[in-house]
Amino acid sequence: MKKDIEDAEDIKQLVDSFYKKVQQDELIGYIFNDVAKVNWEKHLPIMYNFWETLLLEKTSFTGNPMLKHRMLSKKTPLAQEHFDRWLKLWYTTIDASFVGSVAEAAKTRSKSIADLMWYKISQQHV
Numbered sequence: 001m002k003k004d005i006e007d008a009e010d011i012k013q014l015v016d017s018f019y020k021k022v023q024q025d026e027l028i029g030y031i032f033n034d035v036a037k038v039n040w041e042k043h044l045p046i047m048y049n050f051w052e053t054l055l056l057e058k059t060s061f062t063g064n065p066m067l068k069h070r071m072l073s074k075k076t077p078l079a080q081e082h083f084d085r086w087l088k089l090w091y092t093t094i095d096a097s098f099v100g101s102v103a104e105a106a107k108t109r110s111k112s113i114a115d116l117m118w119y120k121i122s123q124q125h126v
């Protein structure tokens with residue numbers, strides 16, 4: 001039975017299964033695997049903190065995602081279709097296991113952040 005995202009364990013499960021899909025994705029996987037060469041042992045806990053801060057009112061995240069993605073877009077072109085795929089995988093992963101107001105917030109928050117990131121990145125070239 002599906003339930004809402006309630007605690008750190010749920011966030012961990014969600015984030016772990018999302019990045020499993022991301023790594024195998026034919027459109028965006030290479031950005032993580034080959035361009036950024038992500039150290040997953042480091043990155044996954046950062047992402048648990050990020051989503052706990054956004055969804056569970058914790059304050060553990062202290063990174064600067066806008067800057068990180070702007071730097072990434074200097075290493076490889078990032079396009080709207082990459083963001084669309086990121087969001088599609090995120091929504092699919094949420095919907096596969098969770099339902100409720102926090103699950104909905106996880107989707108709407110990610111969409112606003114992705115829109116803002118894409119806006120900032122696309123403005124860099126003008």
Ligand code: HEM
Nearest residue numbers: 031032036038039050063064065068082083086110113114
């Ligand atoms: C095309 C879409 C995206 C790509 C290719 C992408 C890729 C990456 C990569 C390669 C990193 C760096 C990992 C490292 O430090 O080793 C990263 C970090 C991160 N990403 Fe994304 N990302 C995308 C979209 C998003 C979106 C939509 C969000 C938020 C909803 C997000 C949230 C984050 C956060 C919070 C970090 C950690 C930042 C930090 O360490 O300060 N990303 N991303």
